[in-house]
Amino acid sequence: CFSPKVDRLVSIGSLHDGNIYVWNWRNKKKLTSNRCLGSIHRVAFAEDGSYFVTVGIRHVKFWYSVAKSTSGVVPLRGHDVILGDSRNNRFIDVVCGRKNCTGLTYVLTANGLICQFDENRKLRADKKLQEKTNCLAIGDSYLVVGCDKGVVYVLSSEILENIMSVPLPHCLGIDINFIASTDQMTYPQKQNISFPNTIAVCLDENKSLLTCFYNDHSFYIWNIRNGQEIEKRDCYMYHSECVWGIETYSIRSTSSATFNRLSFITCSADNTVRFWSLDHNETRSNFASSPVENVLNRHLMKIIYLDEDYSKLCDNPTTQEKPESTTKLGGRCMKMAPDGLSLTIGDLNGNIRIFDMKTFKQIAFIVAHDNEVLSIDYGQSTDMNVIFLASSSRDRFVHIFDVSKDYQLITTLDDHSGAVTAIRFTDLSITSDLQLISCGADKSLIFRSISKNENGKYQFLRSHHVFENQTFYDLTVDRSHELVHTVCQDRMIRTYYTKDAKRARACRDTTSDSTSYLIKIDIDPSGKCLATSCSNRCVYLWDATTAECIASLYGHGEIVTDLKFSDDGHHLYTVAGDSCIFVWNIGELLVASSSYRSISAPPLKTNDCIVVERVETISQTSNLTEARHPQTNSQRSFRKSSQPGSISNESEFSDSQLRSFLDKEVIDKTISPQHNDSVFIEEDNDDETADNVVNSTVEMNSFFNENYNHEYSTINTADASETSKRLFQRQDSISSRFSSLSIQMT
DSSP states (O other), X not given: OBOTTXXXXXXXXXXXXXXXXXXXXXXXXXXXXXXXXXXXXXXXXXXXXXXXXXXXXXXXXXXXXOOOOTTSOOOEXXXXXXXXXXXXXXXXXXXXXXXXXXXXXXXXXXXSEXXXXXXXXXXXXXXXXXXXXXXXXXXXXEEEEEEGGGOEEEEXXXXXXXXXXXXXXXXXXXXXXXXXXXXXXXXXXXXXXXXXXXXEEEEETTTTEEEXXXXXXXXXXXXXXXXXXXXXXXXXXXXXXXXXXXXXXXXXXXXXXXXXXXXXXXXXXXXXXXXXXXXXXXXXXXXXXXXXXXXXOSSEEEEEESOSXXXXXXXXTTOOSOOTTOOOOXXXXXXXXXXXXXXXXXXXXXXXXXXXXXXXXXEEEEEOOSSOEEEEEEEEETTTTEEEEEEEETTSOEEEEXXXXXXXXXXXXXXXXXXXXXXXXXXXXXXXXXXXXXXXXXXXXXXXEEEEOTTSOEEEXXXXXXXXXXXXXXXXXXXXXXXXXEXXXXXXXXXXXXXXXXXXXXXXXXXXXXXXXEEEEEEOTTSSEEEEEETTSEEEEEETTTOOEEEEEEOOSSOEEEEEEOTTSSEEEEEETTSXXXXXXXXXXXXXXXXXXXXXXXXXXXXXXXXXXOOSOOOOOOOBOOSSOOOOTTTEEEEEOSSTTOEEEEEOOOHHHHHHXXXXXXXXXXXXXXXXXXXXXGGGGSSSOHHHHHHGGGGSOXXXXXXXXXXXXXXXXXXXXXXXXXXXXXXXXXXXXXXXXXXXXX
């Protein structure tokens, strides 16, 4: 806490530390200190700076620093207040009076008691509120109290009488699309509504503005000039949990006119999918006249709730630890259909949800995987007149669905032995044939060609299988469909040709420390710039041709979980585990990259990237018939469940098919270092070995280890059955059914 003249700073140690320090922060000098063995929650300075007050569990104490003695020591002396019957309370906040109330101190308890003390530390007045209270703010005349369930009181700072009541915020689970006034905002036509708790308040009496922060990561700015009619000036509603995925939206001729202004969509662990409008060329007045604007937030267009339990929307400040058996919820990844009429979301529980973009209703629900869905993608073939939907998961399976046949399961691919971290469809630049590329924690990059045989069955033929010595975390294909760029555990950016899987180039990111990994990658529409996110919370921009680091972007408080370029390439959207969405203006960086080598980041090393020359002799397999053949409609069928818009899946396989699925001879044909040393090139002989990289994960934060350490998902074929028993818990999913049938037939 800073003193009123901002010349001193008070710091409070933890309960085990027990120290209170007063600093001259400008001179970096400690002025005085003392011990306090109690748990302290808040500290506040008196208006004249002569003392400060600390509060905590059964603790309210005034601290005075007396005049400097001849010995140069400044004693810090603490005096307890006389609490009487209130001494057993948990005091959570404190503020000191101003102007006419100078010398008064206001203390707040968790059970709704407000105590007013004079400068002699005697209780002058108190007031008991009905709601559980959380925070205080004070002005010249007002004392603001923030409570549970969105309640905010504005009291007289002299006599503690209620002057005005601030309107309630939005209720949890509100559909902002249908809110035309603040009356509809707080009293929707449904029962058992709940409101977020007020966790912080800030008062600006000069401008008559009151800002209230709520535990669902929203905040309101209220105009309290007219106490009888308090008006909402502005409102912002953000994600309250980790934001896992972001999908940009381009205007399509078949899309609804309502979403011509939609910029991007985000999905989060808070069980919501949010639609954002950020037209960078329009002014605020243009937003005001937009037909899609709502009274809550001019940037937020729509919220889809994936579950009716809204408890995940709010933080729980009472505990910082997660329960051991917490069920994962919320969206993990998503993809817009090629026609822009539907949005597919893969969630943290292994399900796939498809939403209609016109009605925002869920039109399909597929229980697909046993673990979180890590990647999904659409592929469209005009020659075969089909649209595919592919999903990959930590359970090592890739499922392929036929969109035109109500998302009927076509086939399941299991040639990865670890978590499949990314999948992408692409067209070969020469033949325009559709191709599926996947990568995973088994250090494999697999290329599959897609065709249709004379019997009308789709075949996914594995044409190339590249094996590296590090985990692939993500991949992206450029707009020309000629190159696929990947990021790996060893901070390498490897680029391959889509036509033959030969490596075009490889470069190592030396801008980050040796313990960090590259997590995500995207390429701008022009194909000239790459963006990568790193486990050190930075985002790096690269020249796709020269592998030169253009800029380093820093600001997120947690790992950047996804990133996307805008359609015009002038902006970069990033989302992270800190629940924040950043929009970076990178247009000038790309135009004048030589003048902007680094932005707001730690200094770069002399060589930003170690470039390895193109290698022409990469090994590849001959065309292999995919271990898994598509089945007919009678062999793979969906049964409609009782839940509307949901699909229950059941797969049937013949004995001969399952034997071919697990054919050991096919597995042995994949490229491995033992078969051909040319799979690896000289950058893999760096002083930093693979073992060093793996061991460095111990130094990573818990968020990375929990969500990006896929090593435990790697399956040993020798004990596949035991692993399956341990991993496959969801008996109704496609993955568990396929695994069970495969084990039975071996």
